[in-house]
Amino acid sequence: MPADFNWAIGGEAGDGIDSTGKIFAQALSRAGRHVFTSKDFASRIRGGYTAYKVRTAVDPVQSVVDRLDVLIALTPRTIEENLDELHEGSVIIYDGERTTMEDVEIPEGMIGLEVPLKRLAEEAGGAIMRNVVALGAACEVAEFPIENLDSALEKRFGSKGQQLVDNNKEAARKGQDYVGDEYDHDFDYDLETTDEDYVLLNGDEAIGMGAIAAGCKFYAGYPITPATDVMEYLTGRIQNFGGHVVQAEDELSAINLALGAARAGARSMTATSGPGIDLMTETFGLVATSETPLVICDVMRSGPSTGMPTKQEQGDLDMLLYGGHGEIPRFVLAPTTISECFWKTVEAFNLAEKYQTPVYLTADLSLAVTEQTFSPEEFDMDEVEIDRGKVVDDDTISEWQNEKGQFQPHALTDDGVSPRAFPGTGEGAHMSTGLEHDELGRRTEDTEMRIEQVDKRNRKVETARNEEDWSPREFGDPDSDNLVISWGSNEGAMVEAIDLLEEDGVDVRFLSIPYMFPRFDLNEAFENADEVVVVECNATGQFADVVEHDTLTRVKRVNKYNGVRFKADELAEDIKQTLEA
Amino acid sequence: MSSEIRFTDFKSDKQPTWCPGCGDFGTMNGMMKALANTGNDPDNTFVVAGIGCSGKIGTYMHSYALHGVHGRALPVGAGVKLANPDLEVMVAGGDGDGYSIGAGHFVHAVRRNVDMTYVVMDNRIYGLTKGQASPTSREDFETSTTPDGPQQPPVNPMALALASGATFIAQSFSTDAQRHAEIVQKAIEHDGFGFVNVFSPCVTFNDVDTYDYFRDSLVDLAEEGHDPTDYDAAKDAILDADKEFQGVVWQNEESVPYGEKHGVTENMSDVDEGAPEGAMDLVREFY
Numbered sequence A: 001m002p003a004d005f006n007w008a009i010g011g012e013a014g015d016g017i018d019s020t021g022k023i024f025a026q027a028l029s030r031a032g033r034h035v036f037t038s039k040d041f042a043s044r045i046r047g048g049y050t051a052y053k054v055r056t057a058v059d060p061v062q063s064v065v066d067r068l069d070v071l072i073a074l075t076p077r078t079i080e081e082n083l084d085e086l087h088e089g090s091v092i093i094y095d096g097e098r099t100t101m102e103d104v105e106i107p108e109g110m111i112g113l114e115v116p117l118k119r120l121a122e123e124a125g126g127a128i129m130r131n132v133v134a135l136g137a138a139c140e141v142a143e144f145p146i147e148n149l150d151s152a153l154e155k156r157f158g159s160k161g162q163q164l165v166d167n168n169k170e171a172a173r174k175g176q177d178y179v180g181d182e183y184d185h186d187f188d189y190d191l192e193t194t195d196e197d198y199v200l201l202n203g204d205e206a207i208g209m210g211a212i213a214a215g216c217k218f219y220a221g222y223p224i225t226p227a228t229d230v231m232e233y234l235t236g237r238i239q240n241f242g243g244h245v246v247q248a249e250d251e252l253s254a255i256n257l258a259l260g261a262a263r264a265g266a267r268s269m270t271a272t273s274g275p276g277i278d279l280m281t282e283t284f285g286l287v288a289t290s291e292t293p294l295v296i297c298d299v300m301r302s303g304p305s306t307g308m309p310t311k312q313e314q315g316d317l318d319m320l321l322y323g324g325h326g327e328i329p330r331f332v333l334a335p336t337t338i339s340e341c342f343w344k345t346v347e348a349f350n351l352a353e354k355y356q357t358p359v360y361l362t363a364d365l366s367l368a369v370t371e372q373t374f375s376p377e378e379f380d381m382d383e384v385e386i387d388r389g390k391v392v393d394d395d396t397i398s399e400w401q402n403e404k405g406q407f408q409p410h411a412l413t414d415d416g417v418s419p420r421a422f423p424g425t426g427e428g429a430h431m432s433t434g435l436e437h438d439e440l441g442r443r444t445e446d447t448e449m450r451i452e453q454v455d456k457r458n459r460k461v462e463t464a465r466n467e468e469d470w471s472p473r474e475f476g477d478p479d480s481d482n483l484v485i486s487w488g489s490n491e492g493a494m495v496e497a498i499d500l501l502e503e504d505g506v507d508v509r510f511l512s513i514p515y516m517f518p519r520f521d522l523n524e525a526f527e528n529a530d531e532v533v534v535v536e537c538n539a540t541g542q543f544a545d546v547v548e549h550d551t552l553t554r555v556k557r558v559n560k561y562n563g564v565r566f567k568a569d570e571l572a573e574d575i576k577q578t579l580e581a
Numbered sequence B: 001m002s003s004e005i006r007f008t009d010f011k012s013d014k015q016p017t018w019c020p021g022c023g024d025f026g027t028m029n030g031m032m033k034a035l036a037n038t039g040n041d042p043d044n045t046f047v048v049a050g051i052g053c054s055g056k057i058g059t060y061m062h063s064y065a066l067h068g069v070h071g072r073a074l075p076v077g078a079g080v081k082l083a084n085p086d087l088e089v090m091v092a093g094g095d096g097d098g099y100s101i102g103a104g105h106f107v108h109a110v111r112r113n114v115d116m117t118y119v120v121m122d123n124r125i126y127g128l129t130k131g132q133a134s135p136t137s138r139e140d141f142e143t144s145t146t147p148d149g150p151q152q153p154p155v156n157p158m159a160l161a162l163a164s165g166a167t168f169i170a171q172s173f174s175t176d177a178q179r180h181a182e183i184v185q186k187a188i189e190h191d192g193f194g195f196v197n198v199f200s201p202c203v204t205f206n207d208v209d210t211y212d213y214f215r216d217s218l219v220d221l222a223e224e225g226h227d228p229t230d231y232d233a234a235k236d237a238i239l240d241a242d243k244e245f246q247g248v249v250w251q252n253e254e255s256v257p258y259g260e261k262h263g264v265t266e267n268m269s270d271v272d273e274g275a276p277e278g279a280m281d282l283v284r285e286f287y
């Protein structure tokens, strides 16, 4: 029996798949088991199909695998879609009384459990609870104590009254009892529980929580998958911390609202996906030349244009590194795990304010919509440090005034960073502009001042390059001749792939890169490697190009761009073949 | 402090490069007077300027200011005001900036009703780019890019504002210094989004919407006994295509600004030294 258990529920959009899946994931988490969920997989047939997968184990899990042990199939197609992942002995729970499921064929070697989901739900109080009946059935199959499911149902429905909670618990028990009574079968699963306390959250939520932790008080955004969750998370929470969320009329407005708030001294952010970054690029250069601290989050989805809006891709890197006319200094951070989404958000605010430079924070869809369990200590708020940079007040402002008593918001300094006076500071009135300007912030076309201001803005990035820590995260065998590099959400699959490769006798050193710009110097790592493989979810190898540029060395590439994230077992195979090629 | 503030305190030491006689001079002077009369000073005032000849105003005035991207001044102003409600926020830009590239933001800024003032320096032309038709240009106004005139009706900005649920709509004429300053002052004093369309003639590129034209055609609503709280009267005045007027045409006295409605009243520039108190509760929510 494998240590991990893989479960899924699938059906059509509107079948309540996501919320049912989330309840099961929550139940496992509350039982002290680690959980990793996924929704970002492509349909092999056509649109309309949706599923929610849960991988769980007592030890941490951080990737999906190509295996499914128990499947709740609400439609015949759910079975077809998952044929590759189902295996001998896999259990398929379905409602044989549902007209579409009557003639369903259970593939050879698999165990079909016919459970009258709708009928049992009606007996418990309403057909709407049929998915919960299925969850109860799954508990029985997996020998998972149903009290944990009760706990998750309480969390989900508690605010809607005890009656609803009780009905749902009853529905779950009907499913459990039905399987227990009708099927005399040992399914060979035994989902142990532990006393550990875990929290279960996705990357968007981690970014939102990181923003509040960092003192962000202003958020403006325009809804777009898969970034909307950031906005929805902040709405309803940020005001408890003195902040506010504005739903803008479009992304042009969103970034300008956020910019205005930042000019007024707030820690401010906006989040969007690729199509929104296209619009925000208009204002990005202004943010940089007016030296305004701003965090702009890009939750990447598959492009170009409207692409595949709910599918995985890491296709925006070039745009984030180079987008916008003229030469625009910036920072680009790309967290590699869900907990890192939290910490990199905090860091993004500090970098933005310390260097008065815009920060792109990019998570890919897989990080954003995937839920994962963590120990709550991984989000220890006492560890959060705030650095607001060179802010002057009524008492210190005189140090930065010229002989006429005028404040100089773009003063030329050794480190490139100028003083910042929040509006309202006495004697601090000044302007800033997207036009090239002098130290006072006034338009100039003076050739020398132009050079000095360009150099000053770029110098901030150089200062940051020297003063901040841009190290990658390192895994695997540090002495291996095989170097694997990736960015973003691929880390989880790659970390698990390392173990699988080891079983196959292949050792690798793995560097997971969270900083896209400025970047860690990879030259030394390259000198110690015979083979270098760069792994990413795009077709052209945008990061591989950058790495080749930095090291003047050709690399091998593993690219995936069908809209689905890497799976650990698949990635291990890809790496092996690429190294052998 | 406010009693010592004079309108010249809002003037920067940068000499305007507007063409001699440009309407923007008078528009700016009136804005400075209105700011001083309402007890503001440069250190608590934030001016957001659009792009255009008009947008240069951010440089010529002395206050906290941002001169941003063409057409996007309004959202910047709303962001400033919501992040620090203690500031007096004034957005100024041209007719192209506000009614063409920024028209979408205009509609939504009006709806949002953030407590700030929006002054459009309407010269019915693109001045900075040297004389192309603007959205308020006349249908037969010949320019380098519209040799036969735009052949489209000009946009009626006040009607657009009214239809978007405006709470304050006014119009003024830059050269009628006293009335213009008075009207802008009323817009500042209004609790909500105070919108003033200011006829600010371009003496270089517009030879039809001239000082003489406005002097001859303009009527003053105040002299006509117009009641700005009468919605129907406001609607009639605004939709009367043959009427050029100055004055406050519409004011909703029940206006509740966005910040008040949403409880956004604190200066957001204050940030704790670590994570805010109670942040650990956010983590516990995910149990």
Ligand SMILES: Cc1ncc(C[n+]2csc(CCOP(=O)(O)OP(=O)(O)O)c2C)c(N)n1
Binding pocket: B051, B052, B053, B054, B055, B070, B093, B094, B095, B096, B097, B098, B121, B123, B125, B126, B127, B128, B129, B134
């Ligand atoms: C995105 C973009 N497109 C075009 C321009 C060029 N441009 C600058 S000002 C302007 C129009 C100005 O007209 P208006 O807003 O009426 O201001 P005025 O100069 O008349 O005061 C244009 C088209 C620009 N700066 N940015």
Ligand code: SF4
Binding pocket: B017, B018, B019, B021, B022, B023, B024, B053, B054, B123, B127, B128, B201, B202, B203, B204, B205
């Ligand atoms: S071109 Fe027209 S709008 Fe521009 S400064 Fe000259 S007169 Fe004023």
Ligand SMILES: [Mg+2]
Binding pocket: B052, B094, B095, B096, B121, B122, B123, B124, B125, B126, B127, B134
């Ligand atoms: Mg104009």
